[in-house]
Amino acid sequence: MVQRQVRQGTNILQHAETRQIRTHRYLLKKPQTHHPREHESHTTRLNGQGENESVKIDDPLVDKRRFELFIDLIWVGIIGNLAENFSEEAFNLESGVDIGNAVWHFIILFLMAWRFWKYLQEFMAKYATDDMVERAFVVWALILAMLWGNNAPYLFDPDHQSNLAINIYLVWRGSVLVCEVYYALFIHHIRNRISIQALFIIPVLPLWISADYLDIDVKAGLVFAAVIAENIAHLLIESPFINDRFMHANDKIERIDPDHWIGRIKDFYTIILGEAVLSLIRASPLGEGITSRASGGVSALVIYYVLNGFYFNGDQSKQYVHAMKRSWWRKNLWLYFHNALFGATLILGVTVVFLLQHIGDSATKPTETSEPILKEDESATQLELAVHAAKWTVSISLAIALWNQTMIALLNRSLDPPGTLKVNSRILSKSGTDDEGARQEDAAFDPNITDPQEQKGKAGEGTGDKNNPLEVSPANPEVSKQRHPQEGGAENSGDNTRPRSSGGSSPSKGSKVA
Numbered sequence: 001m002v003q004r005q006v007r008q009g010t011n012i013l014q015h016a017e018t019r020q021i022r023t024h025r026y027l028l029k030k031p032q033t034h035h036p037r038e039h040e041s042h043t044t045r046l047n048g049q050g051e052n053e054s055v056k057i058d059d060p061l062v063d064k065r066r067f068e069l070f071i072d073l074i075w076v077g078i079i080g081n082l083a084e085n086f087s088e089e090a091f092n093l094e095s096g097v098d099i100g101n102a103v104w105h106f107i108i109l110f111l112m113a114w115r116f117w118k119y120l121q122e123f124m125a126k127y128a129t130d131d132m133v134e135r136a137f138v139v140w141a142l143i144l145a146m147l148w149g150n151n152a153p154y155l156f157d158p159d160h161q162s163n164l165a166i167n168i169y170l171v172w173r174g175s176v177l178v179c180e181v182y183y184a185l186f187i188h189h190i191r192n193r194i195s196i197q198a199l200f201i202i203p204v205l206p207l208w209i210s211a212d213y214l215d216i217d218v219k220a221g222l223v224f225a226a227v228i229a230e231n232i233a234h235l236l237i238e239s240p241f242i243n244d245r246f247m248h249a250n251d252k253i254e255r256i257d258p259d260h261w262i263g264r265i266k267d268f269y270t271i272i273l274g275e276a277v278l279s280l281i282r283a284s285p286l287g288e289g290i291t292s293r294a295s296g297g298v299s300a301l302v303i304y305y306v307l308n309g310f311y312f313n314g315d316q317s318k319q320y321v322h323a324m325k326r327s328w329w330r331k332n333l334w335l336y337f338h339n340a341l342f343g344a345t346l347i348l349g350v351t352v353v354f355l356l357q358h359i360g361d362s363a364t365k366p367t368e369t370s371e372p373i374l375k376e377d378e379s380a381t382q383l384e385l386a387v388h389a390a391k392w393t394v395s396i397s398l399a400i401a402l403w404n405q406t407m408i409a410l411l412n413r414s415l416d417p418p419g420t421l422k423v424n425s426r427i428l429s430k431s432g433t434d435d436e437g438a439r440q441e442d443a444a445f446d447p448n449i450t451d452p453q454e455q456k457g458k459a460g461e462g463t464g465d466k467n468n469p470l471e472v473s474p475a476n477p478e479v480s481k482q483r484h485p486q487e488g489g490a491e492n493s494g495d496n497t498r499p500r501s502s503g504g505s506s507p508s509k510g511s512k513v514a
Contacts, residue, residue, distance in 0.1 A: 030130035031183040033190065038257045046483050068124075068264060075117050075140060078149035078272045082109045083275075083346040085153035090393070091354045091386045096158055099389045103347075105156045108220055110343050111227045112152070113273075118234075119229075121264075126185060127189075137179055156216050163212045166223065170208055177201065186353060189248035193237070196246060200233035240328055242363070258324040265338055269311060272342055273304050276349030285353050288467060293356050300352045308403060311444070314409040323411035330411050337404045346402040351393045358387050 053297045089095045090102035097105075120141050147168055154162040170238070177198065185193045207226035236242055240290060280286065286293040314320075323334040414420075420500065 008206060015080070020192075024463050027132045029133075031134075031186045031499055032128060033126055033187055065415050067264075069267065071120070071142070072264070072268055072271060074145055074277060075113065076262075076268070078111060078113050078145065078152070079272075079342070079346055081149055082106060082113065082277050083350045085109075086347060087350040087354055088153075091390060093382045093386065097156075099393065101156075103393075104220060105237060106347065107343065108224050108227065109155065109165075111231075111339075112165070112223070113149075113229060114339055115230055116148065116169065116172060119173070121363075123176060123179070137175070140175065141172065144168055144175075148172070156220060158216060163214065164213055166208060173201070189250040192246055192248055193251055196242065197233075200237065201230075202231045204233070212218065235332055238328065238332070258322065262322060262324055265335075266312070269338070269342065270308070272345050273308055276304055276352070277301065279349050279353045280356075285356050292334060294358050296352075296356045296359050299355070301399070303348075307405070310402070310405050311341075313409075315414065317412065317414040317416055319415035321413040323408075323414065326411075326413060334411050337408045340406040341401055341408070344397045344404065348394060348397040348401060351390050351397065355387065355394065358383065358390075364403075 086102050086106040089097040089105065090099045095102075120138070123141075124138070148165055151162060151164040151168065154160050155165045177194075180190070180197075182196050184194045206225050207222050207229065211222040211226070214222065280297050286297045323330045
């Protein structure tokens with residue numbers, strides 16, 4: 001039937017596609033690390049068919065990105081829940097938590113969620129065993145993540161305090177360590193890394209365990225110290241100092257494709273902005289009709305649009321080297337600035353919704369008075385204070401988001417000619433080596449600069465005569481002019497009457513030396 005339709009001119013196979021099915025061939029397989037390989041989608045000519053008939057083969061990396069998007073959506077739901085919990089603590093009149101403590105709690109929980117997500121991503125990037133055990137481990141991680149996301153808001157709840165979030169986090173951290181120890185039995189070149197990780201993890205455990213038995217204020221400090229200690233430990237393990245001295249040579253291979261990782265982080269920020277836009281529609285916070293709330297929602301939507309444009313356009317460099325492909329410390333700064341950007345954007349989104357719901361209330365801080373306040377007036381005063389705090393929260397979180405976007409852009413190295421950008425990453429380096437190199441390139445290759453003196457001036461801009469590379473060259477007449485034969489020689493080099501420093505002479509070859 002297919003051949004009949006082909007003969008009739010209907011090429012039904014012209015747009016055929018092939019799906020690559022990943023069969024579960026192994027229940028248990030010897031663990032192995034991941035070795036990045038290039039996968040590209042391609043087309044294959046069908047045997048015996050026309051020139052326009054081909055089959056499209058799916059790119060395996062596309063399937064991987066789809067699964068990673070599924071994981072990212074789970075984490076966006078988690079941090080979205082943390083943002084809603086922040087709004088409830090900060091602006092609910094009956095929460096009993098002030099705005100400062102609400103921000104403090106959000107930062108701690110957000111950092112815990114980030115470490116949770118980071119451990120899973122690194123595990124998936126390093127290992128490619130692809131057996132049922134490894135797949136079950138990933139599902140186990142997602143189950144723990146779901147449970148942690150639901151219980152995290154109760155960690156600092158004064159009325160319904162629960163330490164289950166800490167316990168789930170420790171179970172996940174222990175699961176990763178146990179799985180990697182098992183893998184190290186078969187992959188010898190990761191043993192040094194696993195041993196060093198264990199050495200860094202053990203001293204942090206007392207902080208987590210102590211936080212289980214103390215009150216909220218002390219618990220918050222201990223949990224924050226533990227999370228920061230884990231971040232510092234991860235930073236040190238990935239540093240060149242430890243990698244060059246203690247890691248196996250085969251363990252130094254870059255396991256994470258920088259371009260893939262950059263795409264993951266950018267997609268994650270897009271989803272976070274989408275969460276902020278969704279909050280403008282979910283549960284109809286703008287109300288019915290075209291009202292002042294609707295105008296405020298339009299302003300918020302424009303802000304999110306501008307943030308999206310600023311983030312993806314960066315510093316407007318046409319050619320640049322991304323921070324993830326540069327030095328070790330720039331990679332980590334790039335990630336930490338994204339941490340702050342994600343958190344600030346989440347707080348911005350939930351706070352904007354609160355302001356839209358109370359757009360008619362006073363935005364100024366109420367004045368204090370010594371007169372007795374009625375219960376109704378007290379509630380109105382507390383609401384005015386909440387609105388006043390929300391105004392400041394929106395301003396500060398928006399400023400933090402823009403600041404971190406600026407720093408993220410400046411971590412890239414622009415390759416555009418000097419003067420193309422008003423502000424670029426060269427301001428981060430006081431040495432000026434990038435600018436000097438660019439000026440020297442202009443002095444050497446710019447066809448409009450042909451005069452030697454002009455070339456010398458161009459190369460020495462901002463460096464001074466001592467650091468000018470053309471200071472000692474034909475471009476400097478004082479250096480290249482003809483001089484007296486004895487100028488610059490040794491003192492009295494032309495005086496033959498100077499007495500010798502030694503009266504003896506060198507012995508002739510073969511003579512006996514006394």
